[in-house]
Amino acid sequence: MTSALETQVRDRLATDERRLLLMTHVIVGYPSLEANRKMLALMGEADVDLVELQMPFSEPVADGPTFVRANQEALANGLRLDDYFDFFEEAGQLCSCPRLMMGYYNTVYRLGHEQFCQRLAQAGGAGFILPDLPIEEFGDLFDLSQRQALDPIMLMTPTNTEQRLQQIGDHARGFVYTVARKGVTGSRTKMEEGGVFDLLKRCRAATSLPLALGFGLSTGDDLRLLYDSQAKIGIVGSALLQAWEEGGESGYARLLAELSDARA
Template sequence: MTHLIVGYPSVEVNRQMLEIMAEVGIDLIELQMPFSEPVADGPTFVRANQAAIAAGLRLDDYFELMERSVSAYPFPHLMMGYYNTAFLMGHGEFCRRLREVGASGFILPDLPIEEYGDLFALSADSDLSPIQLMTPTNSSQRLEAIGERVSGFAYAVARRGVTGGRTEFDSGTFEFVARCRSATDLPLALGFGLRCGDDLRQLRGRVEVGIVGSALLEAWERGGAEGYRHLLLDLAGGRY
């Protein structure tokens, strides 16, 4: 699963990114709605969030890009963002708008399951999957509670902290993956710190989805479209 922050470097560049992703053949994508305080994000994404907001990205711009991408490309699209967006829109309007543009689900990393309220029922009514995060600090009981409410797939966070820094896989990582696996029968995705095809090769047979975000944005910043395509091809080679 890939990731991009809508509005950074620009919506036009986002369209180029999506086209390259489609050419390479990604499995699914999360489109992030920029937020001023992205608490789960590392420095690369914090900077990108702030730049997109400063450039004047509007909520309508976000939904327009998602709708165009859903119409153009076959892979599922997830909204990624922070609860402030859903709160300000209202849960019903949030779900209605996502379904209207063709989203398959959403990820709100700062919203614990106990505070979802009617968002679970509304998302089910709109045929949206509210993706839940499982973290290394969760107890087994907590993982089971999350597993009972998870939909679509479970998002396992590979390490403590925020996005961006490289994750070195060790026995602790795979023990955590096994704990997540025991908490849900749904597909398991692993994210935070995956940066290359070799990382995905290490995950073969352990998880169904590897999530790559910061490394892709940094590849664009370093090498533009060709650098971006090169990394995506490397990642694609690591899937199988």
């Protein structure tokens, strides 16, 4: 059965006649909640299509140096789970696009699967991304999330075998997050070298869901290279955070505008 999130993605592509959707990323609590509010307001103005709101964690194993530091500083600033869910709900007033929880399984484990799904749904979440949780260890999280109309977003990576890609595809809902390269977030991916497009073809063979591509996308030109690929969503996170750190609100807005313009 097609989920609400998948329907939103497909409708957005069809009705807005966009060649690509843009998904962005915010680490909640870094550099501050007030800065996060400004980021989301700018995303709303730029008509961003989806956003990941990351719950900070002390050991974010999939993240590169920029995000690791941001996670640690957000925690040092005192951000707690209640603050995260309160902000997650507030974010819906700043940016109307679907919101996804991104985080690590330790957070979900501490809350308990049922409470996690309930709180995320109550806050207006469309789904969640847990990069350190393999499908074999989801347990009742699949059923509990479905009851709350939440989509667990699965990751497909360059190291997955064809059999593994098929297993992931069988459990995926909403869309699939394709990891552009080995390693962690932040380092720029060389899109023109071709391996990314081969990976997207392999992922397409394993699922009919929309494919998102992340890890290392940073410019409008990166997004334009995806026009004729299997990917329908480009994910930009670290580059936007760096734009904020280096250029403040105006630098962030400039990069958002560049990325938004690249969708058409």
